[in-house]
Amino acid sequence: xxxxxxTNQAILVVGGGISGMTVALEAAECxxxxxxxxxxxxxxxxTARMNRYFPKMCHPTCGxxxxxxxxxxxRNVRVMTMAEVSGVAGQRGDYxxxxxxxxxxxxxxCTACGxxxxxxxxxxxxxxxxxxxxxxxxxxxxxxxxxxHYVLDxxxxxxxxxxxxxxxxxxxAIDLDMQTETVELKVGAIVWATGWKPYDAVKIQPYGYGxxxxxxTSLEFERLADPHGPTGGKxxxxxxxxxxKNIAFIQCAGSRDENHLRHCSRICCMASLKQTHYVREAxxxxxxxxxxxxxxxxxxxxxxxxxxxQQDAAVSFVKSKVAKIVEGKDGSPVLHGVDTExxxxxxxxHDLVVLxxxxxxxxxxxxxxxxxxxxxxxxxxxxxxxxxxxxxxATSPLDVNRSVQSATAAxxxxxxxxxxxxxxxxxxxxxxxxxxxx
Amino acid sequence: xxxxxQAIAHYRNNFLKEVEVHxxxxxxxKMCMQCGVCAGSCPLGNAWQHTPQKLFMMIxxxxxxxxxxxxxxxxxxxxxxxxxxxxxxxxxxxxxxxLAHYAHRLGMAPKGQPTREVARxxxxxxxxxxxxxxxxxxxxxxxxxxxxxxIKNLLAxxxxxxxxxxxxxLNPMExxxxxxxxxxxxxxxxxxxxxxxxxxKQGYAS
Numbered sequence: 001x002x003x004x005x006x007t008n009q010a011i012l013v014v015g016g017g018i019s020g021m022t023v024a025l026e027a028a029e030c031x032x033x034x035x036x037x038x039x040x041x042x043x044x045x046x047t048a049r050m051n052r053y054f055p056k057m058c059h060p061t062c063g064x065x066x067x068x069x070x071x072x073x074x075r076n077v078r079v080m081t082m083a084e085v086s087g088v089a090g091q092r093g094d095y096x097x098x099x100x101x102x103x104x105x106x107x108x109x110c111t112a113c114g115x116x117x118x119x120x121x122x123x124x125x126x127x128x129x130x131x132x133x134x135x136x137x138x139x140x141x142x143x144x145x146x147x148x149h150y151v152l153d154x155x156x157x158x159x160x161x162x163x164x165x166x167x168x169x170x171x172x173a174i175d176l177d178m179q180t181e182t183v184e185l186k187v188g189a190i191v192w193a194t195g196w197k198p199y200d201a202v203k204i205q206p207y208g209y210g211x212x213x214x215x216x217t218s219l220e221f222e223r224l225a226d227p228h229g230p231t232g233g234k235x236x237x238x239x240x241x242x243x244x245k246n247i248a249f250i251q252c253a254g255s256r257d258e259n260h261l262r263h264c265s266r267i268c269c270m271a272s273l274k275q276t277h278y279v280r281e282a283x284x285x286x287x288x289x290x291x292x293x294x295x296x297x298x299x300x301x302x303x304x305x306x307x308x309x310q311q312d313a314a315v316s317f318v319k320s321k322v323a324k325i326v327e328g329k330d331g332s333p334v335l336h337g338v339d340t341e342x343x344x345x346x347x348x349x350h351d352l353v354v355l356x357x358x359x360x361x362x363x364x365x366x367x368x369x370x371x372x373x374x375x376x377x378x379x380x381x382x383x384x385x386x387x388x389x390x391x392x393x394a395t396s397p398l399d400v401n402r403s404v405q406s407a408t409a410a411x412x413x414x415x416x417x418x419x420x421x422x423x424x425x426x427x428x429x430x431x432x433x434x435x436x437x438x
Numbered sequence: 439x440x441x442x443x444q445a446i447a448h449y450r451n452n453f454l455k456e457v458e459v460h461x462x463x464x465x466x467x468k469m470c471m472q473c474g475v476c477a478g479s480c481p482l483g484n485a486w487q488h489t490p491q492k493l494f495m496m497i498x499x500x501x502x503x504x505x506x507x508x509x510x511x512x513x514x515x516x517x518x519x520x521x522x523x524x525x526x527x528x529x530x531x532x533x534x535x536x537l538a539h540y541a542h543r544l545g546m547a548p549k550g551q552p553t554r555e556v557a558r559x560x561x562x563x564x565x566x567x568x569x570x571x572x573x574x575x576x577x578x579x580x581x582x583x584x585x586x587x588x589i590k591n592l593l594a595x596x597x598x599x600x601x602x603x604x605x606x607x608l609n610p611m612e613x614x615x616x617x618x619x620x621x622x623x624x625x626x627x628x629x630x631x632x633x634x635x636x637x638x639k640q641g642y643a644s
Contacts, residue, residue, distance in 0.1 A: 206479075206523065252473075252525070256471075256525055257525035258524075258525060258526060258527040259522075259523075259525065259527070260525075294471060294472075294473045319474075320473070320474045320478070321473035321474055321475040321478075321525070322475075322478065323474075323475050323477075323478025323479040323523065324478070324479065336478055337474060337475070337477075337478030338474045338477035338478045338483070338489060338491075339474070340472050340473070340474040340477075340491060343477070343489065343492055345477075345478070345483065345484055
């Protein structure tokens with residue numbers, strides 16, 4: 001935690017998901033000074049909330065563990081959580097960044113023993129579970145949290161709960177006097193690995209998300225399938241807690257739609273195909289998955305995965321964009337539409353509907369520095385002065401694999417910027433020519 | 439070489455081009471991605487033989503006869519559900535009306551199609567004097583399926599007719615000429631000019 005790390009030869013990475021961690025580690029392992037800032041209380045981002053990755057169906061904890069180990073072993077990265085960029089000034093090679101640090105109310109003495117959570121009574125919707133379950137207002141973000149420290153929700157500050165938590169802590173780790181702080185950093189290059197957010201499914205009015213309990217998003221389904229999730233990995237539908245054995249997946253929920261997101265979110269077809277595996281694992285042949293689609297778009301070598309799912313007799317495909325959903329008698333959603341292969345009209349009831357929601361940039365709705373170049377959907381293409389770069393899902397709808405590739409590329413670009421700064425400081429006249437050539 | 443030409447000729451689609459040129463908003467037809475949301479959203483969808491996305495596919499497949507003689511686009515009630523939901527923002531309602539109009543002017547629209555008949559009677563009624571003569575329009579509607587059916591319709595509706603007369607909502611004298619615009623000839627000239635402009639726009643200029 002050496003403040004001198006922040007110089008104009010340092011690289012700032014905004015966002016601590018899989019992409020941000022990768023950028024930070026790749027640059028740091030090349031010997032560069034890196035500051036990794038994350039808005040939430042832990043690193044891991046959306047990747048940490050997945051149940052499995054496609055196509056190998058392995059667990060995200062595996063990839064996270066490797067990256068966290070690299071991070072712990074590297075002295076060049078400084079991680080700041082609960083930190084948000086509030087302003088960027090300057091230019092390529094010489095940025096001044098203002099950071100707003102939100103209070104965690106827990107200091108580095110925390111051992112994650114959990115004594116504070118045991119005495120706090122207030123509960124909040126669990127942000128890690130997309131609000132599907134509640135958690136105590138003193139909580140560890142998740143089992144793979146980094147830093148492995150508890151957080152106090154600001155809603156209990158000034159209440160008896162907060163005092164009880166402080167009293168229960170044996171390590172003097174709870175500091176209720178923490179305030180929001182602002183700090184300024186000097187950096188040479190900035191990588192925006194700000195990631196993505198799910199499209200707000202409430203806006204897709206005919207599908208009834210938010211009105212019908214048994215219409216959920218693909219991200220919520222990930223949490224249902226997770227053994228550490230709110231249902232212990234059982235696929236229980238929200239309305240009555242019954243097992244959902246007949247599940248509909250609706251593709252392009254928000255994507256490829258001029259009324260919602262213009263772009264194809266690229267990963268949702270694979271995500272739904274992956275999720276049919278969860279249904280099969282839970283119920284065997286008794287579980288039925290139906291995928292309603294316009295076209296199945298699985299990219300390059302992932303076609304194999306699609307072909308395997310097509311061979312599964314428990315999975316059926318209906319070529320149709322569902323027109324609307326109505327709620328049946330027992331709360332089962334009934335899907336209406338026309339199957340364009342044969343033009344058959346259908347009204348099919350399912351236990352649960354999973355909307356494969358599109359990806360939009362997390363930065364939509366946030367004002368980025370003027371210099372940034374965005375595409376028509378808000379994804380980051382780069383910056384005019386080439387001192388700031390996008391990485392991972394902030395640049396395009398990408399899966400984890402491609403996010404990591406994108407992040408590695410962004411690390412290289414940022415390294416080139418700080419290299420030039422270092423060279424300029426060592427030998428100014430030489431670099432003037434270098435910049436012209438490069 | 440000639441084999442290739444034959445193969446190409448099979449796929450050369452003149453009807454899509456014809457629709458693009460002559461049908462109002464016809465240039466949008468090629469944008470359809472066949473998702474089917476219009477068909478599923480149409481409140482009268484189960485009454486249609488050909489839903490919009492099916493019509494669009496038929497146009498692309500060059501099925502000129504089937505499309506233009508179809509009853510389906512005449513069934514559209516302009517609820518605009520399809521336009522609202524179309525992910526490619528096709529003006530589907532307008533295309534349906536455009537297709538119906540084009541089929542009508544080519545004389546290929548189905549004979550006696552009720553929507554078409556009502557539209558035709560209404561227009562003729564209105565264009566004559568510049569005002570809608572409700573009595574004549576109603577009578578024309580009653581008798582559109584023949585004299586005997588017309589008498590039956592009249593008898594069935596006589597109570598309502600007498601009620602309307604008592605309430606002074608229906609003037610029997612309208613049967614003799616009826617009210618009209620001050621400058622009837624001017625209206626006729628205006629309509630003729632509008633038709634000329636429209637035909638020039640749609641490529642029918644003589």
